[in-house]
Amino acid sequence: MKQIRIIDATLRDGMHAVSHSLSAEQMGAIAQRLDEAGVTTIEIGHGDGIGGSSLQYGFAKASDREYFAAVSKALKNCKMDVLLIPGIGTIEDLKVAMEYNVHTVRVATHVTEADVAEQHINFAKKNGLEAIGFLMMSHMAPVEKVVEQAKLMESYGADVVYMADSGGAMVPDEVKAKISALKAAINVPVGFHAHNNLGLAVGNTLAAIETGATVVDGTVRGLGAGAGNTQLEVLVAVLNKMGYDTGIDLYKLMDVGQEMIDPLMHRPQIISNDALVIGYAGAYGSFLLHARRAAEKFGVDARDILMELGRRKTVGGQEDLIIDVAIELSKQRKQNVG
Numbered sequence: 010m011k012q013i014r015i016i017d018a019t020l021r022d023g024m025h026a027v028s029h030s031l032s033a034e035q036m037g038a039i040a041q042r043l044d045e046a047g048v049t050t051i052e053i054g055h056g057d058g059i060g061g062s063s064l065q066y067g068f069a070k071a072s073d074r075e076y077f078a079a080v081s082k083a084l085k086n087c088k089m090d091v092l093l094i095p096g097i098g099t100i101e102d103l104k105v106a107m108e109y110n111v112h113t114v115r116v117a118t119h120v121t122e123a124d125v126a127e128q129h130i131n132f133a134k135k136n137g138l139e140a141i142g143f144l145m146m147s148h149m150a151p152v153e154k155v156v157e158q159a160k161l162m163e164s165y166g167a168d169v170v171y172m173a174d175s176g177g178a179m180v181p182d183e184v185k186a187k188i189s190a191l192k193a194a195i196n197v198p199v200g201f202h203a204h205n206n207l208g209l210a211v212g213n214t215l216a217a218i219e220t221g222a223t224v225v226d227g228t229v230r231g232l233g234a235g236a237g238n239t240q241l242e243v244l245v246a247v248l249n250k251m252g253y254d255t256g257i258d259l260y261k262l263m264d265v266g267q268e269m270i271d272p273l274m275h276r277p278q279i280i281s282n283d284a285l286v287i288g289y290a291g292a293y294g295s296f297l298l299h300a301r302r303a304a305e306k307f308g309v310d311a312r313d314i315l316m317e318l319g320r321r322k323t324v325g326g327q328e329d330l331i332i333d334v335a336i337e338l339s340k341q342r343k344q345n346v347g
């Protein structure tokens with residue numbers, strides 16, 4: 010059978026969808042069930058990665074240390090992975106994860122800023138971790154730029170380089186063009202992380218696999234930022250039908266969805282109007298709930314905020330601009346009415 014490696018990001022990207030509200034106990038319990046279902050790597054923690062719990066990104070229910078402790082205790086075969094966005098998280102935060110046997114760190118940067126990952130990847134490799142370079146908002150750069158930045162990640166020692174469609178803004182032809190160019194240009198495995206804002210997460214993930222990605226992400230029930238991620242149990246079912254071995258027990262994974270994830274979801278993970286606009290405008294997936302809150306506070310349409318954020322090419326870390334845009338739109342509205 011053809012092999013594919015899957016990284017489950019339910020307990021990290023999924024945290025965006027529940028405003029980072031999972032307790033350490035909940036995380037530990039879900040991690041245990043994912044392990045029992047045969048998932049081999051799970052990414053956990055605040056949606057914005059280690060060090061993310063803050064006023065800017067939203068406070069998490071528990072500290073990084075509490076999440077690491079609960080998850081590491083729960084896992085038998087599955088490995089723990091953390092996301093580190095340099096500037097939000099630091100090497101000191103990573104050292105805390107290492108106390109709890111973290112196996113993998115995904116060092117995530119904006120697609121044009123891979124150079125800020127060098128010291129973090131170096132540190133991870135020197136300390137025996139798997140280091141994955143993770144290029145966010147990859148729809149914002151042309152193929153050549155994505156390739157250039159992936160090569161940088163590889164030169165720093167990344168074991169895998171990921172292309173992330175953070176805004177769920179890519180269509181399959183773009184995914185194919187970028188993944189095949191990456192495959193041809195770098196010597197380490199290529200990974201792909203999708204969002205479903207245009208309803209294409211499973212399709213784009215298959216397009217990525219077809220053109221050379223050998224590591225892909227999913228989340229149970231698609232729980233994740235914006236319209237959510239590639240729904241993992243759907244992806245596993247499709248891959249089974251296509252003759253891939255994921256090592257995951259499909260029924261056990263479905264049961265995790267029904268018994269553990271459904272009850273904690275704040276809302277169905279659908280492509281709502283504003284989530285669709287994120288994919289359409291190419292805005293950042295995790296801006297969704299921030300934009301909804303700002304829309305309500307300033308009496309404007311969340312879609313207008315997100316369209317404007319897409320037009321301004323805003324990226325992760327610019328959450329404060331959401332409020333600025335909402336205030337500007339609200340002023341414009343009052344002027345138009347007056």
Ligand SMILES: CC[C@H](O)CC(=O)C(=O)O
Nearest residue numbers: 022056057145173175295
């Ligand atoms: C805020 C970090 C972001 O959620 C990372 C990620 O999953 C992505 O860029 O899609």
Ligand SMILES: [Mn+2]
Nearest residue numbers: 022175202234
């Ligand atoms: Mn994501």
